[in-house]
Amino acid sequence: xxxxxxxxxxxSLINVMKTMAQLDLQPGKPKKKxxxxxxxxxxxxxxxxxxxxKGSMSITFDQGLxxxxxxxxxxxxxxxxxEEVTDxxxxxxxxxxxxxxxxxxxxxxxxxxxxxIVVSGPNHSISHKTEGMKLMMPFTCDQGRxxxxxxxx
Amino acid sequence: xxxxxxxxxxxSLINVMKTMAQLDLQPGKPKKKxxxxxxxxxxxxxxxxxxxxKGSMSITFDQGLxxxxxxxxxxxxxxxxxEEVTDxxxxxxxxxxxxxxxxxxxxxxxxxxxxxIVVSGPNHSISHKTEGMKLMMPFTCDQGRxxxxxxxx
Numbered sequence: 142x143x144x145x146x147x148x149x150x151x152x153s154l155i156n157v158m159k160t161m162a163q164l165d166l167q168p169g170k171p172k173k174k175x176x177x178x179x180x181x182x183x184x185x186x187x188x189x190x191x192x193x194x195k196g197s198m199s200i201t202f203d204q205g206l207x208x209x210x211x212x213x214x215x216x217x218x219x220x221x222x223x224e225e226v227t228d229x230x231x232x233x234x235x236x237x238x239x240x241x242x243x244x245x246x247x248x249x250x251x252x253x254x255x256x257x258i259v260v261s262g263p264n265h266s267i268s269h270k271t272e273g274m275k276l277m278m279p280f281t282c283d284q285g286r287x288x289x290x291x292x293x294x
Numbered sequence: 295x296x297x298x299x300x301x302x303x304x305x306s307l308i309n310v311m312k313t314m315a316q317l318d319l320q321p322g323k324p325k326k327k328x329x330x331x332x333x334x335x336x337x338x339x340x341x342x343x344x345x346x347x348k349g350s351m352s353i354t355f356d357q358g359l360x361x362x363x364x365x366x367x368x369x370x371x372x373x374x375x376x377e378e379v380t381d382x383x384x385x386x387x388x389x390x391x392x393x394x395x396x397x398x399x400x401x402x403x404x405x406x407x408x409x410x411i412v413v414s415g416p417n418h419s420i421s422h423k424t425e426g427m428k429l430m431m432p433f434t435c436d437q438g439r440x441x442x443x444x445x446x447x
Contacts, residue, residue, distance in 0.1 A: 180415075184413070186339055186411050186413075187341060188340060188341020188342070188343070188350070188407075188408025188409065188411075189341070189343075189408055190341070190342075190343040190406040190407070190408050195406070195407070195408050195409055196408065196409055197341070197408055197409050197410075197411050199411065224421065227421045227423075228421075228423065231421065231423030232423075234423075235423075253343040253348070254341075254343070254348070255341025255342055255343050255348050255349065255350055255408055256341065256348055256349055256350050256422065256423060256424040256445065256447060257350075257423045258339050258341075258350050258352065258420060258421065258422050258423065259420070259421045259423060260337070260339075260413045260418055260419070260420055260421075261418065261419055261421075262333075262415045262416070262417060262418025262419060263415070264415060265413055265414065265415025265418045266413070266414055266415060267411060267412070267413055268377065268380045268381075268384065268411065268412045268413075268414075269409065269411050270380075270381065270384030270385075270387075270388075270409060270410045270411065270412060271409040292409065294409060
């Protein structure tokens with residue numbers, strides 16, 4: 142996988158969070174992921190398959206940030222990670238991947254998206270099992286942290 | 295999604311667990327999944343994309359069963375869910391999906407597999423976010439429980 146592949150996902154997440162929840166995510170430093178230590182409370186995962194490559198992407202949120210996004214999108218939020226919240230995380234995962242797909246398509250990299258899966262549970266960790274390089278990008282805002290991880294073979 | 299789609303995954307998981315770990319999984323009763331209550335300690339997830347459909351599949355193991363599979367495959371196992379275990383769960387996810395892909399391909403249903411993602415964390419829950427029906431199949435053996443969930447649009 143090329144390092145440039147992560148940029149469309151970063152751009153797309155920032156756009157989606159700005160547009161949907163009026164939140165300004167500050168990207169940290171992208172890095173190679175050498176372990177499965179990126180932990181969070183709710184994660185949207187999606188598989189991608191194209192003629193040139195295949196891979197997976199995840200977006201992991203702290204519970205506090207996920208609930209704040211709910212509050213800003215819907216005007217209210219539950220006290221915990223219920224199905225409404227996982228639906229929203231699945232939708233965000235779809236939107237972010239769709240945005241990245243459009244950008245990468247313009248650059249000649251085509252892929253199809255599988256359907257998203259959302260995992261919830263305090264402090265879970267995620268391991269993308271690809272042969273290729275794994276990149277992660279942390280984001281922060283006043284309401285909490287998010288992490289994108291992306292891996293293409 | 296058709297109910298018959300789950301059978302190749304069931305057959306394939308039973309075969310893989312028998313061949314790789316000499317474990318006889320007993321399938322329970324398949325059912326429609328109406329919530330995200332299937333919980334476990336380590337899950338392999340994979341996306342699938344084909345011309346007719348797309349979807350996702352997960353296999354969730356109790357920690358005890360995952361460690362027993364390690365013990366039987368490698369002769370020893372760690373005390374907890376480390377990267378060796380998540381690698382094995384990713385490999386099992388690939389093998390089970392590959393087996394089901396072969397069977398479904400013979401029936402005229404083609405799909406490509408994304409790369410697997412493994413989630414670990416005690417008692418996490420999984421929600422497949424598809425428009426289509428979600429089916430789950432529980433398995434038991436003396437060493438613990440496993441659950442397959444599969445969803446195609």
